[in-house]
Amino acid sequence: MNFDTDIFDIGAAELLGFGEPTHLEPAFAWTRNELFAELTGRGFRSIALESDRVAALVVDDYVRHGVGTLDEAMRAGFSHGFGEPEANRQLVAWMRQYNEDRATGERVAFHGFDGSMETMNAPSPRRYLEYARDYLGLDYDVAGPAGADERWHRTEAVMDPAESPGATREADVLRVLADDMLTELYARAPELVTKTSQAQWLRAETQLTAGLGMLRYHRQAAQLAGQEARWTRMCATRDALMARNLLDIRRIEAGRGATLVFAHNLHLQRNTSRMRLGDMDLEWSSAGAVVGSLLGPRYSVVIGSLGRDDTIGMPEPDAGTYEGFLQRRAATRGFVAPSEISAATTRTDHTPAHGYFPLDPETVNRADAILHIHDGAVHRGGAPEFR
Numbered sequence: 001m002n003f004d005t006d007i008f009d010i011g012a013a014e015l016l017g018f019g020e021p022t023h024l025e026p027a028f029a030w031t032r033n034e035l036f037a038e039l040t041g042r043g044f045r046s047i048a049l050e051s052d053r054v055a056a057l058v059v060d061d062y063v064r065h066g067v068g069t070l071d072e073a074m075r076a077g078f079s080h081g082f083g084e085p086e087a088n089r090q091l092v093a094w095m096r097q098y099n100e101d102r103a104t105g106e107r108v109a110f111h112g113f114d115g116s117m118e119t120m121n122a123p124s125p126r127r128y129l130e131y132a133r134d135y136l137g138l139d140y141d142v143a144g145p146a147g148a149d150e151r152w153h154r155t156e157a158v159m160d161p162a163e164s165p166g167a168t169r170e171a172d173v174l175r176v177l178a179d180d181m182l183t184e185l186y187a188r189a190p191e192l193v194t195k196t197s198q199a200q201w202l203r204a205e206t207q208l209t210a211g212l213g214m215l216r217y218h219r220q221a222a223q224l225a226g227q228e229a230r231w232t233r234m235c236a237t238r239d240a241l242m243a244r245n246l247l248d249i250r251r252i253e254a255g256r257g258a259t260l261v262f263a264h265n266l267h268l269q270r271n272t273s274r275m276r277l278g279d280m281d282l283e284w285s286s287a288g289a290v291v292g293s294l295l296g297p298r299y300s301v302v303i304g305s306l307g308r309d310d311t312i313g314m315p316e317p318d319a320g321t322y323e324g325f326l327q328r329r330a331a332t333r334g335f336v337a338p339s340e341i342s343a344a345t346t347r348t349d350h351t352p353a354h355g356y357f358p359l360d361p362e363t364v365n366r367a368d369a370i371l372h373i374h375d376g377a378v379h380r381g382g383a384p385e386f387r
Helices: 027-040 056-065 070-076 086-099 126-136 149-153 169-187 189-195 198-221 227-253 287-298 322-329 361-365
Strands: 015-020 046-052 109-114 259-264 273-277 280-284 299-308 333-336 369-375
Touching (some): 015 027, 015 287, 027 259, 027 299, 027 369, 046 086, 056 070, 056 086, 056 109, 109 227, 126 169, 126 198, 169 189, 169 198, 198 227, 227 273, 227 287, 287 299, 299 322, 322 333
Parallel strands (some): 015 259, 015 299, 046 259, 299 369
Antiparallel strands (some): 273 280, 333 369
């Protein structure tokens, strides 16, 4: 499929966000695969998914250098269970095939831009800090203050601030060690890059910033504030870490080409993100809002919208909603400019089980384009073509 992207200035974007309104609708990931294949013909050279940045190094090693196998990349290279969807497997296989006969500088790269935290748990920073320590050749004791990994990873450490190790003296020691190592990493960059390689230096930086990110996230989990305020800060911290990862990815990819970013709309939209969690109403700035404020026109975002899909129980939308309007505009799927979308109501026929976040006026108006899929069940499978 040739995507009509003339409705917005795709050429100005260094980061092009493409969001999905729910993680449960596979049609957006399959559409993403086709879109990325087309964008590689327009100079895009990387893709970043809402998955653990450190784990994604395994996938990048496979797609760019043929290290390991496809099965290993899918098993070890994703967080949040995102190694399981067939669309993601197809993407990784396609990228490996695309890179087979291309020069190193022309190969497409795979990135994650999230941490490995889930809603109910987050890992220990130990392994990330130990990787950086070993690269630097230091004798810092990380395991001692970190303690058992389960101490950090258990659900209680996120759900109950009193159970979190994030504000303990040991956590403070780890934060100082991590900060010292980051300074050391930069101070010795000429020596380390010569001794190893720039790629190995960047890998150590990625591991170290991931460890610092985990410490910052656990610090927020330990705050003795009201639950709504605490969870709001945790959401904001996660997206701030995502934004920092996206900016780091662009620093790495600068000069090679633009990057397609794929994640939930809540992480990519320019406007305030809102979520109902239990009896709490959370509001925070997404990674897209942060990056957009810093990059200006170098960040563009396409918001995903779904009409219907019987396979996940999404009915035909009411005609007066934004999705209902788009159902009449897009017979299959396609881009629509926000300026062409009439004022409408917000969809209410979804349930929490759908994980669906409907279009609203602010989300529509702050987007560069809406990509509406009329019927998700129609768009499944198929390898994209090389361009």
